[in-house]
Amino acid sequence: MERDRIAGLLLVAVLATMSLVGFLIFDFRSSAPGSVEEALGAYSTPLVQRLYPAADARSSAVELQSPEHKLFITYKDRSTEDVVMVPGGSDKLSSLSYYPEQPGESGRRPHIKRLYGAQDLLIDEKVLQLNGLLLKSTEYVPATKTRLITDFALDGSTHLREQVFTDPGCCSGEVLMRDEQWRDDVEHSLAYRNIYHPDDTRTITRFDEHMNVLTMIFWPKYESISGMKIQKYYPDTLTLRLDAVGDYYNDTVKFFRKDGTLEALVKISTGSTEIHYFDATGTKERLEQFWFRSDVKQNGVVTSSTYKMYYVTEFDAQGNKVRQVTFSDGSSISRIEAYDVTIDGVHYLELDYNYDRGALKEVRYWKDEVKYPPYKLETHELSEQITASPVSAENLRLQIQIDSDLPAPPPQSPH
Numbered sequence: 001m002e003r004d005r006i007a008g009l010l011l012v013a014v015l016a017t018m019s020l021v022g023f024l025i026f027d028f029r030s031s032a033p034g035s036v037e038e039a040l041g042a043y044s045t046p047l048v049q050r051l052y053p054a055a056d057a058r059s060s061a062v063e064l065q066s067p068e069h070k071l072f073i074t075y076k077d078r079s080t081e082d083v084v085m086v087p088g089g090s091d092k093l094s095s096l097s098y099y100p101e102q103p104g105e106s107g108r109r110p111h112i113k114r115l116y117g118a119q120d121l122l123i124d125e126k127v128l129q130l131n132g133l134l135l136k137s138t139e140y141v142p143a144t145k146t147r148l149i150t151d152f153a154l155d156g157s158t159h160l161r162e163q164v165f166t167d168p169g170c171c172s173g174e175v176l177m178r179d180e181q182w183r184d185d186v187e188h189s190l191a192y193r194n195i196y197h198p199d200d201t202r203t204i205t206r207f208d209e210h211m212n213v214l215t216m217i218f219w220p221k222y223e224s225i226s227g228m229k230i231q232k233y234y235p236d237t238l239t240l241r242l243d244a245v246g247d248y249y250n251d252t253v254k255f256f257r258k259d260g261t262l263e264a265l266v267k268i269s270t271g272s273t274e275i276h277y278f279d280a281t282g283t284k285e286r287l288e289q290f291w292f293r294s295d296v297k298q299n300g301v302v303t304s305s306t307y308k309m310y311y312v313t314e315f316d317a318q319g320n321k322v323r324q325v326t327f328s329d330g331s332s333i334s335r336i337e338a339y340d341v342t343i344d345g346v347h348y349l350e351l352d353y354n355y356d357r358g359a360l361k362e363v364r365y366w367k368d369e370v371k372y373p374p375y376k377l378e379t380h381e382l383s384e385q386i387t388a389s390p391v392s393a394e395n396l397r398l399q400i401q402i403d404s405d406l407p408a409p410p411p412q413s414p415h
Contacts, residue, residue: 009070071286080108094118099130129156147174153184160184183209208235234258257282264400273307277399284319287395288312292330305402312395323389332358333391 071083078100084093094115098108109132115124117140125138133156140147144166151161161181165174179194193205202219213233220227223311228246233239237262244253250269257263262284267274271294277287291307308330314323321339328334336353343351352364 079111091118092120102130129154133157145169146177158182158184158188184210208234212236212238266400266402268402272310273402275398275400279317279319284315284317286315286319287393287399288315289398291398307398309396312391314395 060219069085069087071081071085073081073083076082079098081095081097083095085091086093091115095112096110096114098111099111101108108365109130110128112128113124113126114122117123121140121142122138123140123142125135125136126134129135133154134152135151135156136152138147145168149161149163149165150159152158153160159182162178163176164178166172166177175196176194177196179192180190181192183189183191187209189209189211190207192200192207195204196202199275200221202223204215204217204219205213206215208214212235213231214235215233218229226247228244230242230244230246231240232242234241237256237258240256241252244251246252250267253266253268254262255264257268261280262278263282264278265276267289271292273291273293275289275291276285277289278284279286289312290310292310294305294306294308295302296306309327310330311324311326313321313325322341323339324337325333326335326337333355334356336351336408338351338353339349341348341351347367349366349368353360354362354364
């Protein structure tokens with residue numbers, strides 16, 4: 001009888017203990033501990049260097065040991081990881097990985113500490129440098145579905161970058177709400193800021209060392225190209241260098257000189273770039289170039305572009321059009337149209353030079369009025385020769401730098 005009574009008491013104690021453990025596990029999962037140390041400490045897993053025998057005979061392949069609710073993993077690079085599982089379940093509770101053993105040391109230095117919530121949701125991560133100072137941290141707040149990622153300088157405390165993500169709960173996934181980056185120098189000046197606004201618009205700003213704006217990019221709602229704006233400034237000044245507006249047909253970009261005058265007007269569309277250059281006053285057009293453009297992209301970003309000239313139009317000092325030269329393959333002239341010119345004492349309202357594979361084929365010209373058919377048609381074999389002056393090399397090259405972060409409309413857009 002006494003033995004039965006003792007056995008019964010033991011059974012009650014075991015059941016009570018199991019109930020308490022179950023409560024503790026549930027309570028721990030619903031209100032996560034404040035640190036990885038608390039989580040690992042709850043299961044008596046050491047946080048200091050985890051020691052391995054000096055003569056470790058394990059192979060270089062990934063090796064997994066699973067005593068009770070812990071996983072001890074050795075990776076091919078000889079780094080290791082201790083994973084604590086939820087007792088009786090397959091979810092992770094916490095993990096602590098270690099650097100490969102260092103020369104002359106018998107233990108491993110901690111590398112990454114992780115704490116998990118329900119369904120292996122990462123809610124806390126600390127990445128340590130080899131000397132134990134912080135390199136990167138990730139904190140997740142389940143109540144607001146907000147994730148903060150912080151990158152640190154070598155001192156382990158100075159912030160070099162902060163990123164805040166929020167999951168709105170729709171199919172689009174996490175949204176970057178804020179991204180700020182600082183220079184790793186004495187001034188620790190802000191270099192970059194990316195802000196998502198409550199009206200679903202976004203502003204990206206790059207700063208110089210003195211907090212002067214270098215570039216400001218505005219994305220409208222849904223980050224649509226139509227309505228996108230870019231402004232760039234000359235370094236160490238408040239002088240606007242570039243002002244761009246995008247739509248579904250083309251990007252319109254204005255380039256300014258340091259004195260504020262208009263240098264060029266550029267229209268960028270899918271497969272072509274049209275450039276209008278202006279004189280020193282910024283009021284009279286002096287040159288127009290039309291280029292066919294082939295873009296090379298990686299992950300949706302233009303990495304390089306190849307330009308082929310289609311035509312170039314020249315203007316006089318008063319802004320009047322004097323000549324247009326058209327090319328067949330980017331290099332061979334196919335047509336030259338000259339306007340209001342005098343050759344050997346003869347005035348022409350318009351002269352059209354037509355070429356075949358680089359050789360002059362015929363010349364059409366109008367003396368009194370421009371009409372079709374032309375007043376006179378001649379070929380270059382005739383005794384009356386009318387030659388065209390060559391196009392300068394300066395007028396056949398890009399005279400401005402097309403910025404790489406000026407996105408052309410997507411290929412499906414009309415142009």
